[in-house]
Amino acid sequence: MTTRAIARSPITRSHRWRLQGSAVRPAWQEKPPFWAELAKGTILTLVVLLVLLPMWSILMTSLASRETLSLTGGMILVPRELDPSAYVTIFSGGQVTRALLVSFIVTVGGTAVSLVLTVLAAYGLSRPGTFGHRPLLFYFLLTFLIYPGLVPSYLVVTGVGLGGSLWSLILPNAVSVFNLVVVRSFFMGIPSELFDSARIDGASEWTVLVRIVLPLSRAVIAVVGLFYAVGYWNAYFNAVLYIDDNDLWPIQRVLQSYILAGQAPQLGGATISLPGLSAYPPTLAVKMAVVVVTILPALVIYPFVQRNFAKGMLVGAVKG
Amino acid sequence: MNTAAPLPAVTPNRRSTRARLRRDWPFLLMAAPAALLLLVFHYVPTLGNVIAFQDYNPFEGDNALEAFLASEWIGLENFFTLFDDPAFWDALRNTLAITLFQLVCFFPLPILLAILLHGIVSHRLRSFIQSVVYLPHFFSWVLVITFFVQMLGGAGLLSQALRERGFEPWDVMTNPHGFIVLVTAEAVWKDAGWGSIVFLAALSTIDPSLYEAAAVDGAARWARLWHITLPGLRPVIILLLILRLGDALSVGFEQYLLQRDAVGRQAAEVLDTFVYHQAIVPQEWGLGAAAGLFKALIGLVLLLLSNRLAHALGEQGVYSKS
Numbered sequence: 001m002t003t004r005a006i007a008r009s010p011i012t013r014s015h016r017w018r019l020q021g022s023a024v025r026p027a028w029q030e031k032p033p034f035w036a037e038l039a040k041g042t043i044l045t046l047v048v049l050l051v052l053l054p055m056w057s058i059l060m061t062s063l064a065s066r067e068t069l070s071l072t073g074g075m076i077l078v079p080r081e082l083d084p085s086a087y088v089t090i091f092s093g094g095q096v097t098r099a100l101l102v103s104f105i106v107t108v109g110g111t112a113v114s115l116v117l118t119v120l121a122a123y124g125l126s127r128p129g130t131f132g133h134r135p136l137l138f139y140f141l142l143t144f145l146i147y148p149g150l151v152p153s154y155l156v157v158t159g160v161g162l163g164g165s166l167w168s169l170i171l172p173n174a175v176s177v178f179n180l181v182v183v184r185s186f187f188m189g190i191p192s193e194l195f196d197s198a199r200i201d202g203a204s205e206w207t208v209l210v211r212i213v214l215p216l217s218r219a220v221i222a223v224v225g226l227f228y229a230v231g232y233w234n235a236y237f238n239a240v241l242y243i244d245d246n247d248l249w250p251i252q253r254v255l256q257s258y259i260l261a262g263q264a265p266q267l268g269g270a271t272i273s274l275p276g277l278s279a280y281p282p283t284l285a286v287k288m289a290v291v292v293v294t295i296l297p298a299l300v301i302y303p304f305v306q307r308n309f310a311k312g313m314l315v316g317a318v319k320g
Numbered sequence: 321m322n323t324a325a326p327l328p329a330v331t332p333n334r335r336s337t338r339a340r341l342r343r344d345w346p347f348l349l350m351a352a353p354a355a356l357l358l359l360v361f362h363y364v365p366t367l368g369n370v371i372a373f374q375d376y377n378p379f380e381g382d383n384a385l386e387a388f389l390a391s392e393w394i395g396l397e398n399f400f401t402l403f404d405d406p407a408f409w410d411a412l413r414n415t416l417a418i419t420l421f422q423l424v425c426f427f428p429l430p431i432l433l434a435i436l437l438h439g440i441v442s443h444r445l446r447s448f449i450q451s452v453v454y455l456p457h458f459f460s461w462v463l464v465i466t467f468f469v470q471m472l473g474g475a476g477l478l479s480q481a482l483r484e485r486g487f488e489p490w491d492v493m494t495n496p497h498g499f500i501v502l503v504t505a506e507a508v509w510k511d512a513g514w515g516s517i518v519f520l521a522a523l524s525t526i527d528p529s530l531y532e533a534a535a536v537d538g539a540a541r542w543a544r545l546w547h548i549t550l551p552g553l554r555p556v557i558i559l560l561l562i563l564r565l566g567d568a569l570s571v572g573f574e575q576y577l578l579q580r581d582a583v584g585r586q587a588a589e590v591l592d593t594f595v596y597h598q599a600i601v602p603q604e605w606g607l608g609a610a611a612g613l614f615k616a617l618i619g620l621v622l623l624l625l626s627n628r629l630a631h632a633l634g635e636q637g638v639y640s641k642s
Contacts, residue, residue: 291470
């Protein structure tokens with residue numbers, strides 16, 4: 001019973017942030033004048049619209065038919081019909097399908113590699129007083145102060161033979177010391193009584209990490225995992241540097257070539273004829289559909305992980 | 321079992337190095353893979369910057385190491401070439417101008433947003449707005465610029481609306497004169513919401529009884545903001561200012577790389593894109609390393625200076641002497 005109470009304490013502590021401040025205006029606070037409320041409401045509404053409106057417009061354009069697009073001459077805000085043929089086209093083979101697959105592999109594989117490395121190192125560095133702790137910690141933190149430039153990094157990555165391989169998108173940035181520090185400070189907040197009792201029972205450090213520490217750290221690992229996954233999914237420049245073969249291009253690279261460099265989308269060979277779908281959807285709709293599928297993963301994972309921001313981020317942010 | 325040995329916090333007496341190593345090797349082993357990756361992809365390239373003093377030629381050997389050993393040492397030659405290049409000074413000037421502009425026009429926005437958000441009484445509304453404004457932080461630069469092109473570009477929503485109403489279309493995305501405003505707007509759109517998190521966290525650590533006591537003593541809304549809220553945010557503001565100042569020569573890389581062709585080198589070249597276009601593309605390795613080293617050294621000096629400034633202001637700064 002006591003163990004469980006202790007086990008919960010690091011989480012409840014950071015929980016306070018979310019629960020603090022009830023939904024009622026405190027008694028001492030005067031109600032702001034009407035114009036102030038109005039100004040505040042207008043500003044916040046504008047801010048929200050500035051984020052959501054472009055997303056809405058892109059979504060609606062991706063679902064527009066050729067007729068609608070030629071009528072309005074470009075981006076649309078108000079849909080006249082929903083035509084999914086652009087999505088059918090990009091998912092029926094061709095460069096976009098392949099790029100999505102590449103990005104998916106890099107993101108899942110890279111996040112797994114990064115999380116394993118980060119959690120192991122964070123745990124290895126979480127006990128001040130262990131052998132070599134101070135110099136090792138210094139070794140990791142020094143990366144904040146001194147960093148290699150673009151040229152030597154490029155020469156090393158190609159020099160160790162990663163050029164042209166998908167590993168070049170994963171290994172060079174696999175360990176983020178910032179994430180490592182966040183996880184480490186969370187680990188250090190777990191009461192040591194928990195480890196000590198397990199250790200007296202004969203548990204090895206590996207067992208302690210897997211059986212005690214990890215189950216307590218789901219929130220922080222979810223958040224750090226999201227950071228890594230977003231980093232891998234969004235990676236663009238490494239693909240410019242290291243991947244020449246456009247069959248191995250990740251989705252961001254493909255998106256850039258379509259929209260910013262203005263190349264025509266290369267789509268799958270076989271055109272699909274389904275009733276109600278136009279065989280050749282308009283190029284703009286196809287481009288916008290690529291934009292939508294590029295955003296989609298972030299939008300889907302985001303609500304699940306967002307709940308953990310306060311828990312996971314704050315421990316690192318306040319201490320660091 | 322030796323792993324069950326108590327930790328140093330429990331036993332104050334010192335142990336021999338060997339005994340400590342025997343007890344602690346699992347920790348070292350756990351940190352090793354990450355340390356190894358940093359060695360290969362961080363520290364080796366950092367040392368590799370010495371090719372700034374070489375006429376580095378990758379074709380001298382079979383691999384980068386052999387080429388490095390075989391290449392000729394030319395002292396400061398690369399630096400002289402660099403400083404003689406007007407494009408380098410253009411890039412440096414653009415970088416500093418953008419940093420300065422963003423310090424004034426971007427930096428305060430997350431603070432204002434955090435204060436606004438903190439003042440929302442309804443919890444549900446507040447977390448909804450937070451979710452929305454954090455979201456663009458998770459978009460790649462390719463996406464953000466795509467959004468801006470589709471909204472403000474020549475074929476975007478804005479030009480379209482202008483054309484429909486009989487005005488001249490206005491392509492914001494290829495105009496070199498407003499470029500500094502454009503990149504700042506993009507950065508604000510992407511990261512101002514996310515940047516407010518750290519200020520919100522700081523706001524929530526301010527003791528509410530301070531506000532209550534001040535209100536009871538007759539301090540009005542603005543007086544409380546000035547005398548309680550802002551002093552409460554001061555350490556965070558100074559910390560972030562220091563970090564920004566130490567990073568004055570980095571303004572982001574992909575954002576500029578992606579737009580350089582649209583607005584032209586004159587306006588959009590910053591130090592990092594300069595290195596890419598003047599060193600990596602034409603394979604002028606030594607010159608690029610020199611530019612990178614120059615940037616890193618100035619950055620380090622700026623960080624140390626601004627940290628000292630923070631100490632002078634009575635704040636903690638990024639690190640302290642202890």
